[in-house]
Amino acid sequence: MLPTPDTSHVPYERVYEPSEDSFLLLDTLSSEPERRFLHREFARAAPPPLVVEVGTGSGVVVAFVHAHARTIFGTRRVLAAGVDVNAHACRATAGTVAKAQAHHGQTHGVFLGSCVGDLAAPWRDGSIDVLVFNPPYVPTPDMPSRPEGFPDDPSPTQKPSFDDDSYLLALSYAGGMDGMETTDRLIGSLPQILSPRGCAYILLCAQNKPEDVKRRVRGFGPQWRALTVGSSGKTAGWEKLQVVRMWRDAVS
Amino acid sequence: MKVLSLNFITCAAKACKSSSASYPLHPKDAELVQDDIEVNPEMLINVLPRLDWAALRTTSAEIGFPQLPEQPPTQEELQADEKMLQDLHHLLLETQISEGKLVCGNCGHEYAVKEGIANFLLPSHLV
Numbered sequence: 463m464l465p466t467p468d469t470s471h472v473p474y475e476r477v478y479e480p481s482e483d484s485f486l487l488l489d490t491l492s493s494e495p496e497r498r499f500l501h502r503e504f505a506r507a508a509p510p511p512l513v514v515e516v517g518t519g520s521g522v523v524v525a526f527v528h529a530h531a532r533t534i535f536g537t538r539r540v541l542a543a544g545v546d547v548n549a550h551a552c553r554a555t556a557g558t559v560a561k562a563q564a565h566h567g568q569t570h571g572v573f574l575g576s577c578v579g580d581l582a583a584p585w586r587d588g589s590i591d592v593l594v595f596n597p598p599y600v601p602t603p604d605m606p607s608r609p610e611g612f613p614d615d616p617s618p619t620q621k622p623s624f625d626d627d628s629y630l631l632a633l634s635y636a637g638g639m640d641g642m643e644t645t646d647r648l649i650g651s652l653p654q655i656l657s658p659r660g661c662a663y664i665l666l667c668a669q670n671k672p673e674d675v676k677r678r679v680r681g682f683g684p685q686w687r688a689l690t691v692g693s694s695g696k697t698a699g700w701e702k703l704q705v706v707r708m709w710r711d712a713v714s
Numbered sequence: 715m716k717v718l719s720l721n722f723i724t725c726a727a728k729a730c731k732s733s734s735a736s737y738p739l740h741p742k743d744a745e746l747v748q749d750d751i752e753v754n755p756e757m758l759i760n761v762l763p764r765l766d767w768a769a770l771r772t773t774s775a776e777i778g779f780p781q782l783p784e785q786p787p788t789q790e791e792l793q794a795d796e797k798m799l800q801d802l803h804h805l806l807l808e809t810q811i812s813e814g815k816l817v818c819g820n821c822g823h824e825y826a827v828k829e830g831i832a833n834f835l836l837p838s839h840l841v
Contacts (some may be wrong), residue, residue: 508760509760509761509762509763509764510757510760510761510764512722538754538757539756539757539760539761541718541761543719543722545834547835549831549833552831553829553831556830556831572716572718572757572807574715574716574718574719574722575715575716575719575810575830575831575832576715576831577715577719577723577831577832577833577834578831578832578833578834578835579726579833579834579835580726580834580835580836583726583728583834583836584723584724584726584832584834585722585723585724586722586723586724586737587731589722614835614837615826615828615833
């Protein structure tokens with residue numbers, strides 16, 4: 463078991479607290495089979511992979527991947543970055559990454575930074591090699607709506623109102639219809655944003671209809687693959703949570 | 715955000731993605747901070763093939779760094795050139811943009827950078 467990054471500095475009243483889903487991602491990314499897959503894809507002399515975590519929250523996942531780059535990828539030549547719609551989450555992530563990097567001076571990769579944005583919108587097409595996403599997956603009647611007066615550019619010194627905090631936390635879990643409204647947008651962009659050798663790790667819950675999601679990805683083209691590579695919390699034969707790896711198989 | 719990030723980032727507006735003017739974003743009023751990081755030649759030699767050199771030249775000039783050569787060095791040339799390694803390491807990995815703006819050359823939108831964190835959320839009329 464690789465150590466989990468310290469997130470004790472994160473303001474959980476407005477940033478998602480690491481939970482079972484975050485830990486499932488850590489376990490999956492550092493599992494023996496995924497390490498084998500990532501070593502095979504990225505450890506050789508090929509250019510360093512760009513790893514982007516979408517929706518970092520506390521930053522626990524991107525800090526983990528960055529801090530343990532050598533163990534997970536078989537090389538420290540790994541570029542990592544994070545993006546979140548919540549500016550407080552981005553600041554928290556910078557802190558989480560800095561601590562994790564200091565604790566793992568011999569194994570960490572290169573952290574490029576964290577930015578505020580909607581999903582992977584700021585990245586160039588075809589640039590992301592490993593995308594990790596713990597989405598807002600809980601089915602909800604509506605998507606969160608922005609409170610009146612919510613600042614465009616929340617300042618770090620000004621204390622957010624209770625409504626603002628509730629909105630930010632809702633963004634971290636509320637997924638709308640089937641809990642898939644945000645995830646569907648990201649999945650739809652995968653063929654553009656992933657590099658030809660790229661893969662995405664996306665966490666889903668049972669209500670997201672994971673089999674339908676996998677079918678959709680396979681429908682992108684004959685080389686597309688979608689495979690459940692991690693799961694937890696079985697109830698009555700159903701996986702409560704699972705991590706699906708989506709990628710294009712090299713055309714032979 | 716490290717300068718290397720700018721090589722992978724473009725305007726977040728969908729309509730700008732197909733325009734070559736949207737990349738790279740142009741730093742404006744950029745305040746830079748320098749970290750002290752041990753140079754890793756292997757990392758730089760490996761990252762070289764995935765750099766968009768023309769974009770990096772633009773970025774480098776715009777943040778006030780010395781002009782980079784027109785053509786990128788080959789991996790062999792970089793390996794043998796300690797000064798070039800140092801310079802690239804300093805530019806790509808040690809230099810961060812802490813405050814300022816990133817401007818799209820196509821739509822003109824200015825993305826704010828505060829405390830090293832760029833904000834790529836778009837106002838509703840640009841989404």
